[in-house]
Amino acid sequence: MMGWTPEVFNPVPRELGWPECRYYVPWLFANECHAACPYCMIGPEPTKYMPRQWSDVQAIRAWEQFYDDYGSAVLVFGGREPGHQLPLVGRILKHHYGTVVTNFTFDSQVLYRTCEPFRLILNPSFHARLWHKDIEPFLAKALDVRKHGYRVPVVSMACWPPDFPLIPGWKAEAERVGIGVNVHPLYNVEYQGRRLPDGYTDEERAQMAQWVGSCYDDRLGMAKERRIACAAGHAAGAVNADGRFVRCVQTLEPMGDFMGGEHVRFWDEPRPCDVEHCWCTNMNGYHIMEAV
Secondary structure (H helix, E strand, O other): OOEEEOOEHHHHHHHHHOOOOOOOEEEEEEEEOOOOOOOOOOOOOOOOOOOOOOOOOHHHHHHHHHHHHHHOOOEEEOOOOOOHHHHHHHHOOOOOEEEEEOOOOHHHHHHEEEHOHHHHEEEEEEEHHHHHOOOOHHHHHHHHHHHHHOEEEEEEEEHHHHHOOOOHHHHHHHHHHOOOEEEEOOOOEOOOEEEEOOOOOOOHHHHHOOOOHHHHOOOOOOOEEEEEEOEOOOOEEEEEEOOOEEEOOOOOOOOOOOOOOOOOOOOOOOOOOOOOOOOOOOHHHEEEEEEE
C-alpha cells in the first residue's frame, strides 16, 4: 500500500513550507468571475457561481473558531475568481495560511495592501484569451508579485485543444524566467461534442504526454494504482460554496454547517471513497493506494 500514512499525518502543509498546520482545507468561496473561459468546469458564463448564503462576517468568525479549535490551517482559496475578494482573503490569513488559485486579473496593489506574503502562495492560471494569447505581460506580473515577497512557484495551463500548438512556446517562456509550469488535462468539459478528458484523441494524448505530469494519471484513466481509501475527512476537509464543511469538494459528504457556527469534527480515521476518478490533484497525498 502507498500514499497517505499516519506517520505523515498531513503531507501537503509540509510540502508547502507550513509544517505547523495540521489540516488542509480547500474553500470554494469565490462566487464571481468575468473571464468566461470556454473550458471552465463550473460553466463558461461570466455569472455568479452560486448565490452566497453567508456573509464576510460569518466567514471571519467561522475561520477564527476553526483556529481556536485546531490552530492554523492551510486553505486553498478557490471557486470562481478569488482575486476579486482579496480583502476577505487577507482577513482570513490573519490566522491561517493559504494558496490562491487565480486567473491573475486582480489589482496587484490590492494584494500588497491586504495579504501578508509569508502567509500566501499564488497559483496563477494562464488563460490565454484573457491575455490575447501573449504570455509576456502575464509573466511580468508574476515576477513583480515575486519581487514583493510572494511565492509564485508555478503557473498552470489547460490542455484546451485549440491551444495545443502554442503550449510549448508558452511553457518555454515561463521556464526561461524561472517559473515552473503545470500543464493539466481538462475535466468535465465539452469540446466539439467530446467530453474531456475521456474524449481526448490519441493524437492529443500523445502531445499531452510531453507536458502533463503523472499526478494526472487518475484523471486520464491511466493510474497504475487504485485508491482504496482516502484521508480526506480525517486529515483534510473542504468548505463548499454554500458554507457547509464537507469531506472534499468532489464527494460533498457533510461534516457540519461551518458558516452556521458548527464546530468541525474530523473523523477518527481515513475512510473508503467510491469516486472513480479523483480530479483534485491536491488530494493525491491523502489517498491510500494499492497496485492494480
